[in-house]
Amino acid sequence: MTDRNIWPERGAKPEKNGGMRIICPHCGQDAKIRTSRWLTRLTKEAYAQCQNVKCCHVWRVILSGTDTAVPPLTPNPDVYPRQNHGRILVSHQGRTPA
Numbered sequence: 001m002t003d004r005n006i007w008p009e010r011g012a013k014p015e016k017n018g019g020m021r022i023i024c025p026h027c028g029q030d031a032k033i034r035t036s037r038w039l040t041r042l043t044k045e046a047y048a049q050c051q052n053v054k055c056c057h058v059w060r061v062i063l064s065g066t067d068t069a070v071p072p073l074t075p076n077p078d079v080y081p082r083q084n085h086g087r088i089l090v091s092h093q094g095r096t097p098a
Helices: none
Strands: 030-038 043-050 058-064
Antiparallel strands (some): 030 043
8 A cells, every 4th residue: 555645635625515525545535425324313324435436445434423512502402412511622722721
């Protein structure tokens, strides 16, 4: 396997539709979600397929909500995500919030 960087550069333009870009971990080409199903209210399972005809890798993807950054105005009592208790999720220049 060659030592190549298959990941998008920092500052890359967002997707046209505002969605998330799926990239094949083997060849670095675009992939599409072919099928998906909800496992829980916070977790979705999907199968991605590489669009490179010389690769054709298919793999399972799990998308899951893990933290609440901003509590909802109308919370659903059936949903219990772990909350960050007011801490900032992204540290600024390596500093941790107080």
